[in-house]
Amino acid sequence: MFRLSRLRSTLAVGAILASVLGGSLVQSAVQATPAQAAPIVYNACDRLNAGQVKYNHHNANRVTFANVTDRTQNRALVTTCVKSGTRYVQDWQAWGYTGRPGFKAPGVPSGHTQYEWSPTGSFSVTEGFGLRNPGTALSYRTLNPRSRWGGGGEYAGNYNKYFESTRHYFPDENMWEFAMNGDYTQGAVLNYNRPPDKAIKYGDGFAIFLHSNPRPTAGCISLPEAWVTRFLQNARSGDRVIMGAVDDIFTPYKSNPNGAIHTKYHAMGGQVGTLKQPTWHELASPYQGGAYRNFSGGRIMWSPKTGAKAVTNGAIKTKWEYWGSEGGSMGYPTNEEVRGLVRGGAWQGFQNGAMMYSPATGAWPSMSGPIRTAWAAQGYERGRMGYPKSQISTVNGVQTQVYEGGKITWSSAAGAKYIYN
Known part of the structure; x- marks a missing residue:
């Protein structure tokens, strides 16, 4: 959407902007307290994969984010994520602009175009426009x-719709004039206050587009024409655009309220449980498409293969972290720590084995493989070998792990052997 100064000169005032939930024009002049300033999100696709987006992306083939540091800013980072299997990967990223004064808060009406606010929310994309079809x-x-584009005429049936006329009545937009000035050479309609996202409500806002000519707008997203063209060439009906301040569209200080990590946290008692208070927001892990969140009493790890499991503070967690956490040889946890073993011991399973602990030996890994199999055959920590006292070492092709009652060795030639104290 075009800047107001030029809108006035052409008598094409642009669009009435409003919030996702709508409201009266009187209310629209009131802006909620600005969202806390937060760093621009450069890894929007990772955030999407980790369930750290507050708005529904409707499993769209492409999800485009436009995020600013806080609601008073209009310089936006625009990132398009494309589905690849069960995950989203980044296709492109570019700087653009949104409404001149910034964004309205979620659910807060933004009013007429003269206020120039952008709405916060998630909007589908089903149609494009411009001077030539780029092959969309x-x-x-x-x-x-x-x-x-209809901005008036409540009873004419043109509000927030495309129509054609030889006359131009304020506040309808003359899209041809905008195209001649570079704004609408290429554009996509964001279905704000219009089907299929919602029924049109007169006064809730119109003409919210992603269009060419990067400069502060009266509510739209503006980008260099090359990026808008790329957007159109790859778009499918039903793609989404999620736009707003970082803290309004992402979950920087809490985990996804509908996600597995959040569910596990509350199943373990929440703030009054073992994990106690969260110390930071949910983050994506670079390993196996997972995610995690730290708490004062431990950490919850999640991966598609293992689900959400907690690693609570203590010797087992310390040794697991020493071995590289989920990126190390043990991998993600597969269950929570189990206590009450013989001689005050405990254990926790991981993708590639288990971490064993006793007060006498401390915490040591029992990696999956022939030595663990041989130890299991004797009854694990209840057997003659007892708890492990070292990690596995390899010398001249022979693997050895020391236990309370001796050691177990293995080689391809001799297999597993027990050597007792």
């Missing part, structure tokens, strides 16, 4: 001198 799969309108 979206429904596309080639603009002509009659092209208009």
Whole structure:
């Protein structure tokens, strides 16, 4: 959407902007307290994979984010994520602009175009427009001198819709004039206050687009034409655009309220449970598409293969972290720590074995493989060998692990052997 100064000069005032939930024009002049300033999110696709987006992306093939540090900013980082299997990967990223004064808070009406606010939310994309079809799969309108976008005419049925007319009545937009000035040479309609996202409500806002000509707008997202063209060329009907301040669209200080980590945390008692208070927000792990969140009493790890499991503070967690946490040889936890073993011991399973602990030996890994199999055959820590007292070492092809009652060796030639104290 075009800047107001030029809108006035062309008598094409642009769009009435409003919040996702709508509201009266009187309310729209009131802006909620600005969201706390937070760093720009450069890894929006990772955040999406980790369930750290507050808005529904509806499993769209492409999800484009436009995020600013806080609601008073209009310089936005725009990132498009494309589905690859069960995850999203980044396709492209570019700087652009949003409404001149920034964003309205979620659910807060933004009012007429003269206020120039952008709405916060998640909006579908089903159609595009411009001076020439760049080869998009979206429904596309080639603009002509009659092209208009309805901003008035409550009873004419044109509000927040494309129509054609030889006349231009304020506050309808003359899309052809905007195209001649570079704003609408290419654009995509964001379905704000219009189907299929919601029924149109007069006064809730109109003409929210992603369009060419990067400069502060009266509510739209503006980018260099090359990026808008790329957006259109790869778009499918039903793709989403999620836009707003970082703290309004991502979950920087709490885990996904509908996610596995959040569910596990509350199943373990929440703030009054073993994990106690969260110390930071949920983060994506670089390993196996997982995620984690730290608490004062431990950490909850999640991966697609293991689900959400907690690693509580103590000797087992300390040794697991020493071995590289989920990126080390043990991998992700597969269950929570189990206590009450013989002689005050405890254990926790991981993808590649278990971490064993006793007061006498401390915590040591029992890695999956022939030595662990031989130890299991004697009854694990209840057997003659007792708890492990070292990690596995390898010398001249012979693996050895020391236990309370001796050691177990293995080689490809001799197999597993017990050597008792």
